[in-house]
Every structure is written in C-alpha cells, then in structure tokens.
Amino acid sequence: EHKIVRVELSERSYDIEIGAEIISKAPEFFAARTKISHAILITDDQVRPLYGEPIARACAAAGMRTTLLSVPAGETSKSITMADRLWNESLDAGADRKSVVIAVGGGVVGDLGGFIAASFARGLAFFQVPTTLLAQVDSSVGGKVGINLPSAKNMVGAFWQPQGVLIDVDVLQTLPEREYRAGLAEVVKYGVILDPEFFAFLENNVEAINRRDQNALTHVIARSCQLKADVVQADERETTGLRAVLNYGHTFCHAFEATCGYGELLHGEAVSIGMLCASRLAELLERIPAEVTERQLKLLTALGLPTTPPKVDIDQVMAAMQRDKKVEHGRLQFVLPTTLGHVELVGDVPANLAKRAINDGD
Ligand code: NAD
Numbered sequence: 001e002h003k004i005v006r007v008e009l010s011e012r013s014y015d016i017e018i019g020a021e022i023i024s025k026a027p028e029f030f031a032a033r034t035k036i037s038h039a040i041l042i043t044d045d046q047v048r049p050l051y052g053e054p055i056a057r058a059c060a061a062a063g064m065r066t067t068l069l070s071v072p073a074g075e076t077s078k079s080i081t082m083a084d085r086l087w088n089e090s091l092d093a094g095a096d097r098k099s100v101v102i103a104v105g106g107g108v109v110g111d112l113g114g115f116i117a118a119s120f121a122r123g124l125a126f127f128q129v130p131t132t133l134l135a136q137v138d139s140s141v142g143g144k145v146g147i148n149l150p151s152a153k154n155m156v157g158a159f160w161q162p163q164g165v166l167i168d169v170d171v172l173q174t175l176p177e178r179e180y181r182a183g184l185a186e187v188v189k190y191g192v193i194l195d196p197e198f199f200a201f202l203e204n205n206v207e208a209i210n211r212r213d214q215n216a217l218t219h220v221i222a223r224s225c226q227l228k229a230d231v232v233q234a235d236e237r238e239t240t241g242l243r244a245v246l247n248y249g250h251t252f253c254h255a256f257e258a259t260c261g262y263g264e265l266l267h268g269e270a271v272s273i274g275m276l277c278a279s280r281l282a283e284l285l286e287r288i289p290a291e292v293t294e295r296q297l298k299l300l301t302a303l304g305l306p307t308t309p310p311k312v313d314i315d316q317v318m319a320a321m322q323r324d325k326k327v328e329h330g331r332l333q334f335v336l337p338t339t340l341g342h343v344e345l346v347g348d349v350p351a352n353l354a355k356r357a358i359n360d361g362d
Pocket residue numbers: 044045046047050073074075078105106107108109111131132134135138139140141142143144145154171172173174175176179
C-alpha cells in the first residue's frame with residue numbers, strides 16, 4: 001500500500017510518498033522531480049550503513065555522480081562546526097549550483113542537511129528521506145531547516161522546502177524502541193488538535209502500531225503528514241499564528257526539557273507529559289470535561305509513553321516556563337483543547353493553575 005500526500009505551497013507543490021519497500025525506488029523518485037547530475041547525500045554515522053550507503057549505491061547505479069557525507073549521530077551535530085565541514089566537503093566533492101542535497105536520517109540530519117541545501121551556493125534543490133518516526137511525521141514537513149547555537153536551539157536557519165519527501169515505513173524496523181515511541185507522541189498530538197477520527201483510529205489500532213505494522217504505519221504517517229501540511233499551507237512562514245496549534249503540550253514540554261537536562265527525556269516523551277499537563281490545565285479552567293484528558297492518558301499509556309511529570313523542582317519548571325518565548329509580558333499562554341480534535345490559544349493563564357496542572361499529574 002502506497003500513499004501520496006501533496007503539499008501545496010504558494011510558490012510550488014511537492015509530494016510526500018509513503019509506503020513499504022520504497023527506498024529501492026529512491027533514485028527514480030528523485031530523478032522524476034529534478035535533473036540530478038550530482039547527488040550529495042547527507043546522513044549520520046548510525047544511519048549511514050543502514051540506509052545512507054544503500055541509497056548512495058542505488059543513485060550511483062542509476063548513473064548519478066554521488067557523494068555521501070556523514071556527521072556524528074546526535075543533536076550536537078546541528079552546529080556551525082558541522083555545517084562548515086559539510087560546506088567544505090561538498091565543495092571538495094565538486095558541488096556546484098546544480099548539485100542536489102538528499103538528507104537521509106532523523107530530524108537532526110533533515111534540519112542540518114536542509115540548512116546546507118538552503119545556504120550552499122545560495123541554495124540547492126533538496127530531498128528528504130526521513131528515517132525516524134519523528135522526522136517522518138513532523139520535522140520533514142514544514143520547510144524549517146537550521147542549526148543550533150550553543151545556548152539557543154534552532155536559532156539559525158531558513159525556510160527551505162524540499163522537491164519531495166520519500167518515507168519508507170520499513171526503515172522504522174531498526175529504530176530503537178524509545179525513539180519509536182517518542183515519535184508516536186507527536187502523532188497523538190495531531191489527533192488531539194485536529195482530528196478526532198484519527199485519534200479514534202489510534203485508540204483502535206494500538207496493537208498494530210506497537211508492532212510497527214506496515215499498513216497501520218502507512219496510514220498513521222500519511223494522515224500525520226497531511227494534518228501538518230494543512231496547517232503549514234495556511235501559515236507557510238509562521239507569520240499568521242495559525243501554526244501555533246502545533247505547540248500543544250510544548251510549553252510544558254520545553255520547561256521539562258530545560259529542567260531535566262537534555263537527553264534525560266526524549267522530546268516526544270516530554271510532549272506526552274506536556275500534553276497531559278495542558279489538558280489538565282484546560283480542565284482546571286473548565287474548558288473541557290475530564291474525559292478528554294482520560295482518553296489521552298489511556299492512549300499514551302497504551303503506546304508506552306511516560307505520563308507523569310519528571311521528579312524535578314517545580315519552581316524551576318515554572319521559572320523555565322516564564323522564560324519560554326510563548327510567554328508574553330509575563331503572562332502565560334497555552335494551546336488548550338476545547339474538545340477532542342480542536343484547540344485554542346488561551347492567554348492570561350494564572351501561573352498557579354499551570355503549577356497545579358503539573359502537580360496533579362503525580
Ligand atoms: P535524530 O535525528 O537525532 O535521530 C535519533 C537517533 O536515531 C539518532 O541516533 C539516529 O542516528 C538514529 N536513527 C535514525 N534513523 C534510524 C533508523 N531508521 N534506525 C536506527 N537508528 C536510526 O533525532 P530525531 O528525533 O529524528 O530528530 C530530532 C531533531 O528534529 C531535533 O534537532 C529537532 O529540533 C528537530 N525537529 C525539527 C522540526 C522541524 O520542523 N524542522 C520539527 C521537529 C523536530
């Protein structure tokens with residue numbers, strides 16, 4: 001089973017193709033969309049032997065001049081040091097304005113590879129082959145690429161849309177359990193913020209999702225990409241505020257990430273906990289019945305995600321939340337559900353209620 005999600009942007013459109021056993025079709029997929037004289041594949045050391053090298057061999061066999069570049073796996077590679085290395089290695093490999101960048105890996109490789117594509121020779125054509133669930137349902141859709149500064153994540157970058165995104169659900173078979181589950185948190189998020197039927201599909205297919213069934217995954221990823229694409233299409237450059245719905249659970253999430261020390265909690269794990277805090281906050285504000293939170297708690301638990309706040313100093317969490325960029329003039333702002341499948345931006349939330357929403361999660 002194959003699915004194609006078409007992303008319609010103001011300047012141009014592109015396809016996200018999702019299915020099983022499609023990595024072998026990669027060169028065909030690229031060549032159908034751009035003339036490729038030189039393919040620069042960017043990957044990380046962990047993904048390189050699994051998918052980077054096979055795709056590079058397939059591209060070479062299809063007659064493309066092919067360069068395979070790799071960075072160490074992990075968030076620290078989203079740096080100016082690695083960008084500098086990749087710019088120079090690309091140049092040494094004979095890259096010019098007609099070269100095409102293909103990012104093969106998780107969100108780190110997608111963001112970094114996309115940044116290289118956006119900046120080298122004032123911009124190269126770009127493809128994504130996301131290999132983590134998080135990259136497949138979230139970071140490869142929306143056109144945001146970039147690197148981190150030592151004290152600020154994603155501070156330097158661009159909007160740079162790909163020519164196409166190729167998603168092979170089979171690559172998820174090698175993904176570590178924790179990484180897989182972390183990606184599912186963003187999937188649940190799409191159901192809560194935009195699509196009650198999709199949420200019900202997830203509830204009814206927990207077992208298939210947990211065993212990484214190909215057909216279940218194809219549907220889950222295609223629907224997630226479609227939902228994110230709908231939001232992105234309405235707010236391509238994050239100027240109208242419509243993209244804010246995607247931040248459901250993320251104000252709490254960022255505060256937990258900041259106080260836990262990065263790495264202790266995976267992003268998706270913090271999203272899972274953060275969504276439940278936001279939902280409890282909506283209950284405290286009498287915006288939703290308890291059932292909306294209970295369904296999320298049940299689903300997230302069934303998918304193996306953590307649901308209780310980490311054991312950290314609550315005052316530090318609150319301080320981190322006050323520093324978050326979504327806080328305006330010291331007032332707390334949250335994306336909160338109004339019902340399952342819809343959220344609203346709520347301003348002027350008393351800090352003590354946010355604190356209670358965290359404490360009630362213990
Ligand atoms: P990641 O890229 O670090 O991948 C996680 C780990 O899994 C890495 O060690 C990687 O080598 C390994 N891996 C990847 N695919 C694998 C596979 N198929 N089999 C085995 N191992 C595999 O992390 P991530 O969670 O994919 O991405 C996180 C990044 O995404 C963050 O930097 C975040 O800022 C970014 N992000 C960007 C956007 C956006 O809109 N651009 C959105 C969300 C997140």
